[in-house]
Amino acid sequence: MTTTAPHQSAYTDPHFASSALLVIDTQHDFLSEAPYGVPGTTEILPALRRTVAAFRAAKQPVVHIVRLYEEGGANADLVRRQLLESGVWIAAPGTPGSEPAEGLLPEGAPVLDPALLLSGRFQQMGPYDYAIFKPRWGAFYRTCLEILLRDLGVDTAVFAGCNLPNCPRASIIEASERDFRVALVRDAVSRVTDAALSELAGIGVEIMETDSLRRALNEPPTQAG
Numbered sequence: 001m002t003t004t005a006p007h008q009s010a011y012t013d014p015h016f017a018s019s020a021l022l023v024i025d026t027q028h029d030f031l032s033e034a035p036y037g038v039p040g041t042t043e044i045l046p047a048l049r050r051t052v053a054a055f056r057a058a059k060q061p062v063v064h065i066v067r068l069y070e071e072g073g074a075n076a077d078l079v080r081r082q083l084l085e086s087g088v089w090i091a092a093p094g095t096p097g098s099e100p101a102e103g104l105l106p107e108g109a110p111v112l113d114p115a116l117l118l119s120g121r122f123q124q125m126g127p128y129d130y131a132i133f134k135p136r137w138g139a140f141y142r143t144c145l146e147i148l149l150r151d152l153g154v155d156t157a158v159f160a161g162c163n164l165p166n167c168p169r170a171s172i173i174e175a176s177e178r179d180f181r182v183a184l185v186r187d188a189v190s191r192v193t194d195a196a197l198s199e200l201a202g203i204g205v206e207i208m209e210t211d212s213l214r215r216a217l218n219e220p221p222t223q224a225g
Contacts, residue, residue: 012204014183016216020061020154021051022139022175024161024168024189026104027066029090029097036083036090038163040190042101047210048160048188049103054210056106056128058217061152063122064100064131065139065161065171067091068114075118075135093118105129122148137170146178156181158213160188164196176203183208 028034032042055062069076069091073084084090091098093114100112106126113123117133122144125131134143149157157175159168159182168189175182183206186192197207208216 009204012181012206014156014158014181014206014216016058016060016156016158016213016219018153019055019156019158019181019183019217020063020149020152021055021158021160022145022171023048023052023062023064023100023104024139024159024171025065025067025163026101026161027091027098028101029095030067030162031101034097036088038190041162044160044188044190045101045103047185050210051160051185051188051213052104054214054217055158056126059128060217061149061154062129063145063148064104064125064129065134065145065167066098066100066112066117066131068093068098068112068118068133070118077136100131120144134167137167138174139167139171140174140178149180154180156183158183158185158208160185162190164189164191164193169196169200172200172205173203176205182206183213185210185213 030041031037032039052062069084073081076084098112106129109125112131116123123131132143132145139145157180159172161168172182184200186207187209201207
């Protein structure tokens, strides 16, 4: 895999002191070994766990974006409804498969609250952790994510998690449209390709790896003037 050169821009460079990590769809039913899982997702868990831990150590927000497909798939993307209508259960509310993968939530975190999440509200999962349900590819579409991030003083969205071509990419576009600074942790997201990284860099996304992100979170913010 080639390295995407970092861009330099006063408008798009991440502000890590006011950043949040958005972990996309990294639930048990989407892991590599699951019947309808996404190849490569289990393999990125070690890097993703380190990324999550780095944000908590920096006392920065971690938002777990999850899918909860109701029976029959009425709240799912159109491309998945036929499968769900056939009786297949994927990330069904209240099932173990819908829970975030091991090691992503803080110690003592509650299980997901489907009623709360499906109502469009966020669930507090720990001192710095939150969960939000999204009904479509993008994490901002018909969710409270933007309001939560603005309330937390976040201006930089750092993305990781499951299946870059689908939900992370859609969510990155939505974040950019809302004028968030955006970064992607490429070794903590599944199904990465050089072409996708190049295209995202072209819209101002900072492409990073876990180790460089951890260093950035520990660096003091640059003083203006």
